[in-house]
Amino acid sequence: EAQVTQNPRYLITVTGKKLTVTCSQNMNHEYMSWYRQDPGLGLRQIYYSMNVEVTDKGDVPEGYKVSRKEKRNFPLILESPSPNQTSLYFCASSLRGGGYTGELFFGEGSRLTVL
Amino acid sequence: GENVEQHPSTLSVQEGDSAVIKCTYSDSASNYFPWYKQELGKRPQLIIDIRSNVGEKKDQRIAVTLNKTAKHFSLHITETQPEDSAVYFCAAWSGANNLFFGTGTRLTVIP
Numbered sequence: 001e002a003q004v005t006q007n008p009r010y011l012i013t014v015t016g017k018k019l020t021v022t023c024s025q026n027m028n029h030e031y032m033s034w035y036r037q038d039p040g041l042g043l044r045q046i047y048y049s050m051n052v053e054v055t056d057k058g059d060v061p062e063g064y065k066v067s068r069k070e071k072r073n074f075p076l077i078l079e080s081p082s083p084n085q086t087s088l089y090f091c092a093s094s095l096r097g098g099g100y101t102g103e104l105f106f107g108e109g110s111r112l113t114v115l
Numbered sequence: 116g117e118n119v120e121q122h123p124s125t126l127s128v129q130e131g132d133s134a135v136i137k138c139t140y141s142d143s144a145s146n147y148f149p150w151y152k153q154e155l156g157k158r159p160q161l162i163i164d165i166r167s168n169v170g171e172k173k174d175q176r177i178a179v180t181l182n183k184t185a186k187h188f189s190l191h192i193t194e195t196q197p198e199d200s201a202v203y204f205c206a207a208w209s210g211a212n213n214l215f216f217g218t219g220t221r222l223t224v225i226p
Contacts, residue, residue, distance in 0.1 A: 033214070035216075040124075040218065041218060042121075042204060042216050042217060042218035042219045043159070043204060043216040043219075044216075045213070045214070045215070045216075048213060058213070059116075059215075090158065090159070097208075097213065103149070103161045103164075104149070104151075104161070104214060106158040106159050106160070107158065108157075108158050109158055
């Protein structure tokens with residue numbers, strides 16, 4: 001089954017404790033992206049990747065890191081989480097960037113709470 | 116970069132009526148405009164899309180229109196049903212090869 005898998009789905013952590021949210025897709029997609037969703041603000045892009053070893057900042061990259069060492073994986077790293085990073089996070093992938101192939105597939109989301 | 120604005124932020128309609136959600140974008144190089152539906156507690160899912168060389172597209176009760184000159188596009192849902200209740204996001208693939216979302220419209224269909 002074609003899918004984007006995120007883990008963990010739910011996480012409560014404390015300020016400053018490094019964490020990683022994993023994202024994996026099994027569709028051989030080149031484009032992957034991370035979004036955070038907050039009430040009234042919609043989906044804001046954190047980082048995106050056009051292909052392996054190619055990453056770039058989105059609208060709200062501060063406090064986050066990413067890597068794209070393999071095509072299927074695109075982990076989101078919070079080196080020192082703070083309460084303002086409490087949010088619902090979505091990973092997504094598409095065959096290519098630029099809208100050539102249409103659909104962006106989303107993972108199920110990871111709800112992160114930073115105390 | 117691209118800026119996508121979406122209106123209204125909330126919309127309530129009676130079952131059977133039509134609903135219209137409007138978006139504007141800023142980057143004239145944007146070439147692809149998808150719409151996503153997000154039900155409560157679920158992930159966003161694509162419901163319809165339109166490319167910049169097309170003015171209108173329909174899929175059963177859902178249609179999208181695009182006015183490139185004015186840089187706006189709209190989602191039209193006819194004969195609304197309670198299961199249409201959700202948050203709807205418009206988006207635009209910019210000339211910088213990236214996807215920008217509007218802030219969402221919460222649609223409530225009243226039975």
